[in-house]
Amino acid sequence: MIKDTMADHAPPQEIDYESLGGGSLTSNLVAGAFAGVMEHVVMYPVDAIKTRMQIVNPTPAAMYTGITNAVAQISSTEGVRSLWRGIASVAVGAGPAHAVYFGTYEAVKQKLGGNVGSEHHPFAVATAGACATIASDALMNPFDVIKQRMQVHGSTYESIADCARSVYRSEGFRAFYISYPTTLAMTIPFTAIQFTAYESLAKVLNPTRRYDPFSHCLSGGMAGAVAAAMTTPLDVIKTLLQTRGTSQDNRIRSSKGLFDAAKIIHEREGYKGFFKGIRPRIVATMPSTAICWTSYEMAKYYLRLNSV
Structure with a gap:
C-alpha cells in the first residue's frame, strides 16, 4: 500500500497498480463502458468491410477481393x-x-479467487x-443485428430506429436473437481465449503488474488477433x-440457426x-482489442487512483 506521507508526492507510475484491488462495481462499469465505445467506434469501417466480405452469394457489385479493393x-x-x-x-x-x-x-x-496473489x-x-x-451479448445482440443490416451493400435504412422497426415488422x-446462440458459441471461446491470452501476456510483459499502457496495448492486441483468427468460422455463420x-x-x-447456416455455407462455398x-476481422480486432484493454486499464487506474 502507499504510505499517506507519500501520497501527495509519488508520481502516478510509482503507484502499485495491483495494490489498488479489484475496484468498485461502479468504477468497473464506467471503465468498461468507456473501453467499449472506444473499441468499436475507432475500427468501425474495417468491421463494415468484414461484414460485406462475409456475405454468402453477394451481388456482383458487392464482391471484394481484399480490404484495399473494398475501400x-x-x-x-x-x-x-457508407x-x-x-x-x-x-x-x-x-x-x-x-x-x-x-x-x-x-x-x-x-x-x-482470480485476484489472489501474483499467481496466474x-x-x-x-x-x-x-x-x-453471456451477460453482455444478451444486451448487445439486437444492436449488432441492426448494425450489420445497415452495413450491407444496398442498405436503405435511414436510421437505427427505421431499421429496427423494419426488421420487427x-x-x-425473433430476428434480433436468432443469432444469439451462434453469437455465444463464438464469443464465449473468443472471450475465454482473449482474456486468458491477455492475462498470460500481461504476466510476461508486465510482471510487476503496474499500470503500463504499452504492455496493456500490446497484450490486448495480440490476444485479440489470436482469438479473432480462431473464431472466424462462427463469425461467418453469425x-x-x-x-x-x-x-x-x-x-x-429461411435459415433457422447455427447448423442450418453452416450447412448453407459449406454447400455454397x-x-x-x-x-x-478473416483478414479484415483480424485487422479490425487486433487494434480494437488493444484500444479496448488500454482504455479499460487507463480508466480503471485513474478511477481507482482517485479513490485511494
Whole structure:
C-alpha cells in the first residue's frame, strides 16, 4: 500500500497498480463502458468491410477481393461515408454492453479467487470471461443485428430506429436473437481465449503488474488477433444469420440457426467459406482489442487512483 506521507508526492507510475484491488462495481462499469465505445467506434469501417466480405452469394457489385479493393470500390460507388453507416447502433449499445461485460468479468474473477496473489489463474479468468460474454451479448445482440443490416451493400435504412422497426415488422422479435446462440458459441471461446491470452501476456510483459499502457496495448492486441483468427468460422455463420433478411436467396432467408447456416455455407462455398473476411476481422480486432484493454486499464487506474 502507499504510505499517506507519500501520497501527495509519488508520481502516478510509482503507484502499485495491483495494490489498488479489484475496484468498485461502479468504477468497473464506467471503465468498461468507456473501453467499449472506444473499441468499436475507432475500427468501425474495417468491421463494415468484414461484414460485406462475409456475405454468402453477394451481388456482383458487392464482391471484394481484399480490404484495399473494398475501400476503393465502396468509396467510388457509394461514398466513403457508407463505411460508417450503422455506427449509431454501436454507439448506443456498446457502452452499456461493455459496462456489463467488464463489471461481470471483474466480479466473477474476484469471486473465483482470480485476484489472489501474483499467481496466474487461467480457470478463473476464462470462466469470468465466459460469464461476461453471456451477460453482455444478451444486451448487445439486437444492436449488432441492426448494425450489420445497415452495413450491407444496398442498405436503405435511414436510421437505427427505421431499421429496427423494419426488421420487427417483417421478421418479428425473433430476428434480433436468432443469432444469439451462434453469437455465444463464438464469443464465449473468443472471450475465454482473449482474456486468458491477455492475462498470460500481461504476466510476461508486465510482471510487476503496474499500470503500463504499452504492455496493456500490446497484450490486448495480440490476444485479440489470436482469438479473432480462431473464431472466424462462427463469425461467418453469425453474419449470415444476422443479415439473412437482406438476402434475395430464399434458402438463406429461411435459415433457422447455427447448423442450418453452416450447412448453407459449406454447400455454397466449401470449407474456405468459413474463413471469409478473416483478414479484415483480424485487422479490425487486433487494434480494437488493444484500444479496448488500454482504455479499460487507463480508466480503471485513474478511477481507482482517485479513490485511494
